[in-house]
Amino acid sequence: DAGITQSPRHKVTETGTPVTLRCHQTENHRYMYWYRQDPGHGLRLIHYSYGVKDTDKGEVSDGYSVSRSKTEDFLLTLESATSSQTSVYFCAISEGAVQETQYFGPGTRLLVL
Amino acid sequence: DQQVKQNSPSLSVQEGRISILNCDYTNSMFDYFLWYKKYPAEGPTFLISISSIKDKNEDGRFTVFLNKSAKHLSLHIVPSQPGDSAVYFCAARSGGSNYKLTFGKGTLLTVNP
Numbered sequence: 131d132a133g134i135t136q137s138p139r140h141k142v143t144e145t146g147t148p149v150t151l152r153c154h155q156t157e158n159h160r161y162m163y164w165y166r167q168d169p170g171h172g173l174r175l176i177h178y179s180y181g182v183k184d185t186d187k188g189e190v191s192d193g194y195s196v197s198r199s200k201t202e203d204f205l206l207t208l209e210s211a212t213s214s215q216t217s218v219y220f221c222a223i224s225e226g227a228v229q230e231t232q233y234f235g236p237g238t239r240l241l242v243l
Numbered sequence: 244d245q246q247v248k249q250n251s252p253s254l255s256v257q258e259g260r261i262s263i264l265n266c267d268y269t270n271s272m273f274d275y276f277l278w279y280k281k282y283p284a285e286g287p288t289f290l291i292s293i294s295s296i297k298d299k300n301e302d303g304r305f306t307v308f309l310n311k312s313a314k315h316l317s318l319h320i321v322p323s324q325p326g327d328s329a330v331y332f333c334a335a336r337s338g339g340s341n342y343k344l345t346f347g348k349g350t351l352l353t354v355n356p
Contacts, residue, residue, distance in 0.1 A: 134286075161342055163343075165346075170348060171348060172249075172332060172346045172347055172348035172349050173287070173332060173334075173346040174346070175343060175344070178343065188343070220286055220287070224342055226342050230342060231277060231289045231292060232277075232289075232342075232344060233289065234279075234286035234287045234288070235286050236285060236286045237284075237285070237286050
């Protein structure tokens with residue numbers, strides 16, 4: 131299994147509070163991604179990174195920001211959590227070569243009350 | 244606009260029989276396709292992939308078929324086992340897209356003993 135950890139694994143928070151999720155990898159892969167999984171929607175890309183300090187938006191980026199100051203860490207921040215951001219969040223990594231596979235972390239279950 | 248479609252939310256098969264999971268796509272720029280399997284409370288795990296230059300790829304009990312003219316791919320599992328019961332996601336990547344994947348909504352496969 132790819133060395134990917136996510137923290138926390140579970141979190142309950144209140145509407146309006148900031149939340150930061152962390153993804154840590156030990157594979158030294160260049161690309162990192164944040165997805166959310168919701169019933170009826172599959173996996174949707176929030177943001178991704180193609181190198182240290184290099185990030186870009188995915189299809190559902192509103193309300194989220196990211197930062198990557200080191201190769202191994204990719205942070206996802208909900209500046210002011212809303213109930214619509216209740217979801218399961220997955221981090222993924224890839225080397226980024228042609229025909230490269232993305233490998234996923236175990237997920238963070240977030241409940242916004 | 245959903246570019247990757249898995250039209251069957253669920254599929255139930257008997258142990259030992261063949262499972263066929265289907266996926267349709269609309270974007271002709273997709274050049275690489277993947278299948279992921281996901282158990283509850285775990286991250287998706289990579290199963291098998293296929294490049295657009297091929298029409299078939301096998302790995303043990305798993306075979307993926309690609310029909311480019313129909314923009315259709317399928318995953319065959321033979322023989323199906325109870326441990327194969329999971330949600331299966333089809334994903335596609337567009338060439339030159341910074342390796343972003345577009346996922347379908349998933350199909351829940353149940354293999355009955």
